Amino acid sequence: MKAYKCLVIILVFLSGCSVKNETKLTLHIRGAFNRHYYIQNLAFNDDKQVILDSGIGKSNYDSVVFYIPYTEDKAFQLRVEGRDAQTPFINDSKEIDIYYDNTTGTYRVKNSPASILLKNFSDSQSLLINETVKLKTQINSLSLAKKANKRQIDSLTVLLDTLSRSIYNRNFQFADTVHNPAVFMVAYNLVEFGKDFDGLHKFIDKAKKRFPRHKGVQLLAENTLEFIKIFEEEYQIGDTLPELVLPNQYDKQISTYSIKNKYLLIDFWSTWCETCRVFSAAKKEARKRMDSSRFDMISVAVDAEKATWHKVIDFEGYTWNQLIDEKMWNGKAVRTLKFDSIPFNFLIDPNRRIIAKAIPADSLVIVLEKLVKKK
Numbered sequence: 001m002k003a004y005k006c007l008v009i010i011l012v013f014l015s016g017c018s019v020k021n022e023t024k025l026t027l028h029i030r031g032a033f034n035r036h037y038y039i040q041n042l043a044f045n046d047d048k049q050v051i052l053d054s055g056i057g058k059s060n061y062d063s064v065v066f067y068i069p070y071t072e073d074k075a076f077q078l079r080v081e082g083r084d085a086q087t088p089f090i091n092d093s094k095e096i097d098i099y100y101d102n103t104t105g106t107y108r109v110k111n112s113p114a115s116i117l118l119k120n121f122s123d124s125q126s127l128l129i130n131e132t133v134k135l136k137t138q139i140n141s142l143s144l145a146k147k148a149n150k151r152q153i154d155s156l157t158v159l160l161d162t163l164s165r166s167i168y169n170r171n172f173q174f175a176d177t178v179h180n181p182a183v184f185m186v187a188y189n190l191v192e193f194g195k196d197f198d199g200l201h202k203f204i205d206k207a208k209k210r211f212p213r214h215k216g217v218q219l220l221a222e223n224t225l226e227f228i229k230i231f232e233e234e235y236q237i238g239d240t241l242p243e244l245v246l247p248n249q250y251d252k253q254i255s256t257y258s259i260k261n262k263y264l265l266i267d268f269w270s271t272w273c274e275t276c277r278v279f280s281a282a283k284k285e286a287r288k289r290m291d292s293s294r295f296d297m298i299s300v301a302v303d304a305e306k307a308t309w310h311k312v313i314d315f316e317g318y319t320w321n322q323l324i325d326e327k328m329w330n331g332k333a334v335r336t337l338k339f340d341s342i343p344f345n346f347l348i349d350p351n352r353r354i355i356a357k358a359i360p361a362d363s364l365v366i367v368l369e370k371l372v373k374k375k
Helices: 001-015 111-146 150-177 182-187 197-210 215-230 279-287 307-317 333-339 361-371
Strands: 022-030 035-039 051-058 061-069 075-080 087-090 094-101 106-110 245-247 254-255 263-269 295-302 321-325 346-348 354-357
Touching: 001 051, 022 035, 022 051, 035 061, 035 111, 051 061, 075 094, 075 182, 087 094, 087 182, 106 111, 111 150, 111 182, 150 182, 150 197, 182 197, 182 215, 197 215, 215 333, 245 333, 263 279, 263 361, 279 295, 279 361, 295 333, 307 321, 321 333, 346 361, 354 361
Parallel strands: 022 094, 263 295, 295 321
Antiparallel strands: 022 061, 035 051, 035 075, 075 087, 094 106, 245 254, 263 346, 346 354
């Protein structure tokens, strides 16, 4: 009899402590008016962004319930039909409520400490960012005036630099100290280390130790450490450049080794990189001036905006192979060819040995004419 009672107590205890396998999100909408509402994951590492659940808010005041599978704390976003703004949240509770005002695009979160923390931080940073926008507008306005007040411009520029540094420091401090792993993964994207790979190494190693059981953070740390290692093994002139295979503008897989018995310029750019676009005229001139029987080009876009990439190709009228790596700094191009900035380029000979790299736009044609041998 005693054994039976113990078994009952154990079963009750276990059922009361069951592991959550889904999160119930109730969206309370003001001004729903037959809009669609979608729940998407925020994509990290090699994840794809997908719609996990959706619903329609019909009346002026309505509620829609979503169910999100739970494996570990992750970052998601509510996407509203007809609105660009994102509403991020973390699935750190079994039941979460989001109160969304469709007339203003504002929202508040209940029963999710991690989501509330993330929102409060984002809101405070947005206020500071708005101040920098105002300062930039003031500086531009003063600079365009007939009698520019240099002392005032300098004073505002110092203030802008101080405020920008404060925003960066707050991003770093938040990411470096936050206790929820999913919030950390969101905050990680706000911190920019530039070429301070030693600083990035220490930062991500600390996070890896801080969240030892979170698979997402562990994978992010592994990818980041692998990324850092790339720049410790930079290819030099005289080295053989390895093969790179990526899709071109027609979604056909193209290998840099498919061009044989020619000198080949491989350049890296992006649609969002203004400096990269300076190379456009230089590349067109090189294409026109160089002997096509001895020379060819491949351009590789390190870019997640495929549609914009297609538009730029059409606008510029590029006639040579255009490849794209949508995974950008986590993609094959960077990992294979080990470059740490764009614009960048390699010039290789018919034996695939590097004979020049990082050629400036204003020297491109001159360098090519000097190094590309004639028959």
